[in-house]
Amino acid sequence: MPSDPTLLLPFFIGGLLAIPILLGVARLLSLYTIVNEQEAVVYTFLGKVMGILDEPGLRFPLMHFGAKALLLPIFGTRQPVSIKLRQRYLRNQMVNSEEGTPMSVGVWYEMQVSDPVAYLFNNADPEGSLEANVASATISTLSNLEMDKLLEDRHQLSRKVRSTVSPLSEKWGFRLGSVYIRKVAFTDREMVDNITDKVVKRLVQVTSAMKQDGENRVGLIKSQTAFKVSEQLAQASATRPAVVGETLNQIAADDAEVLDALMQVMEAEQLIASAAEVDVLPPEAQVLVSLSGGGPSSPPTPAQPAVDRRFARFQMDEGVLP
Numbered sequence: 310m311p312s313d314p315t316l317l318l319p320f321f322i323g324g325l326l327a328i329p330i331l332l333g334v335a336r337l338l339s340l341y342t343i344v345n346e347q348e349a350v351v352y353t354f355l356g357k358v359m360g361i362l363d364e365p366g367l368r369f370p371l372m373h374f375g376a377k378a379l380l381l382p383i384f385g386t387r388q389p390v391s392i393k394l395r396q397r398y399l400r401n402q403m404v405n406s407e408e409g410t411p412m413s414v415g416v417w418y419e420m421q422v423s424d425p426v427a428y429l430f431n432n433a434d435p436e437g438s439l440e441a442n443v444a445s446a447t448i449s450t451l452s453n454l455e456m457d458k459l460l461e462d463r464h465q466l467s468r469k470v471r472s473t474v475s476p477l478s479e480k481w482g483f484r485l486g487s488v489y490i491r492k493v494a495f496t497d498r499e500m501v502d503n504i505t506d507k508v509v510k511r512l513v514q515v516t517s518a519m520k521q522d523g524e525n526r527v528g529l530i531k532s533q534t535a536f537k538v539s540e541q542l543a544q545a546s547a548t549r550p551a552v553v554g555e556t557l558n559q560i561a562a563d564d565a566e567v568l569d570a571l572m573q574v575m576e577a578e579q580l581i582a583s584a585a586e587v588d589v590l591p592p593e594a595q596v597l598v599s600l601s602g603g604g605p606s607s608p609p610t611p612a613q614p615a616v617d618r619r620f621a622r623f624q625m626d627e628g629v630l631p
Contacts (some may be wrong), residue, residue, distance in 0.1 A: 311540070316452070319578075320464070331415045334572050337382060338382055338562040339370050339378050339381040339382055339385075339387065340367075340369070340370075340378075341363065341367060341368065341369050341370075341372065341378070342367075342368050342370060342387070343366075343367055343368070344362050344363065344364060344365050344366060344368055345365060346365045347365075347391065347392050347393045347394060347486065348365070348389055348390065348391055349361055349362070349363040349389070349390045349391070349392055349422075349425045350363070350387060350388070351388045351389075351390060351425050351426060352370065352378075352385060352386070352387055352388075353376065353378055353383055353385055353386045353388070353576075354374075354380070354381065354385040355384050355385070356428075358375065358426055358604075359374055359381075359385065360373055360374055361425060361426070363392070363425075365505075369458050378460075378612060378614065388429060389515060390422055390425040390428060390429065391422065392421060392422045392423075392521045393421070393422075394421045394486065395419070395420050395421065396417065396418070396419050396420075397417070397418055397440060397443075398415065398416070398417045399415065399416045399417075399418075399421065399440065399443060399444055399447070399493070399622035400413075400415050401413045401414075401415070402415070402416060402444055402447050402448055403448070403496070404415040404447075404448055404451045404459075405453065405519060406453070406454060406455065406456045406459055406631060407450055407454055407455045407456070408455075408456055409599050410495065410496075411496045412484065412493055412494065412495055412496065413492075413493075413494045413496050414447060414451060414490060414492065414493055414494075414496075415490070415492035415493075415494075416443060416444070416447045416470070416488065416489070417483070417488075417489050417491045418443055418474075418485065418486065418487065418489070419486030419487050419488075420436075420439060420483050420485055420486060421482060421483065421484050421486060422484075423479070423481055423482060423483065424482040425480060426482070426484065427480065427482030428481065428482030428483070429482075430479055431480060431482060432481045433484075435481040435482060435483060438563060439474070439477075439478055439485075440483060441479055442474050442478070443470070443474050443488070444476050446470050446473040447470050447490070449468050449473075450466060451466060451490075452474065454466075454515055459493055460493055463489070463490045463493070466490055467487075467490050468488075470490070470513050471485060471488035472567075473486075473490070474591045497590050500590055537612075557571075605610045
């Protein structure tokens with residue numbers, strides 16, 4: 310063993326360079342292969358499919374295909390196929406509605422390789438064929454339909470397009486996923502402007518109707534509330550004179566002097582509140598002067614107790630007597 314480590318450096322470098330070379334040669338001879346995630350590797354031998362490796366990781370064809378794997382570099386091929394979920398969006402697919410209106414439709418769809426062998430050998434351009442099939446199915450399905458149905462029933466129409474395309478896509482090794490009609494637009498600018506004007510006018514009409522209905526409801530609520538309040542106030546006004554009269558009758562039954570004093574106070578309050586002119590007559594006057602008209606004096610009447618006169622006048626003021 311050499312004592313100088315530097316003498317081993319060339320061998321170490323040569324070994325590092327030899328490892329990838331040897332691995333490349335082994336891979337070229339199909340001694341091993343690496344299968345990536347969401348990928349399938351199709352092996353053919355003498356023009357026939359020998360097998361498929363679709364489990365990700367390090368794989369050895371000798372263990373799967375036997376001694377034929379050694380002849381794959383000469384008489385066979387190795388073709389990787391991606392099985393990832395792919396998405397496509399087809400823009401501006403032209404269709405005509407039942408009314409003859411030209412419209413542009415956008416279709417979004419998903420696809421995934423389900424059969425790598427059919428994908429490689431049943432169609433020279435499977436993705437292009439699938440795209441053309443989706444476009445033609447969309448046009449044939451949506452043409453000559455009513456405009457309302459084109460604008461509203463997108464989910465049902467999308468399922469119909471998918472059911473039309475799926476059988477052919479399976480023959481080409483594809484599994485068609487979701488299909489969705491994403492956009493329906495008008496191509497005629499003048500028609501778009503007309504529809505916009507109609508929508509704006511309709512919105513203004515609906516807004517005005519909603520506003521008027523709200524005002525009507527508010528007015529109805531106010532009138533009902535005013536009616537109930539006036540009804541309650543009327544009931545209260547009708548109840549007050551009866552209660553006051555009953556109370557005064559009780560006071561008169563208990564003590565007439567107290568009632569007389571109360572009547573005098575209430576009469577004085579009424580005079581003060583009315584701001585009317587008061588004419589004072591001497592006690593010995595035998596006639597009553599008309600305060601309203603200033604006419605001749607009326608003939609004397611029989612004397613009536615002051616308490617009864619005041620009580621009757623108060624009852625008339627309170628609405629107890631007519």
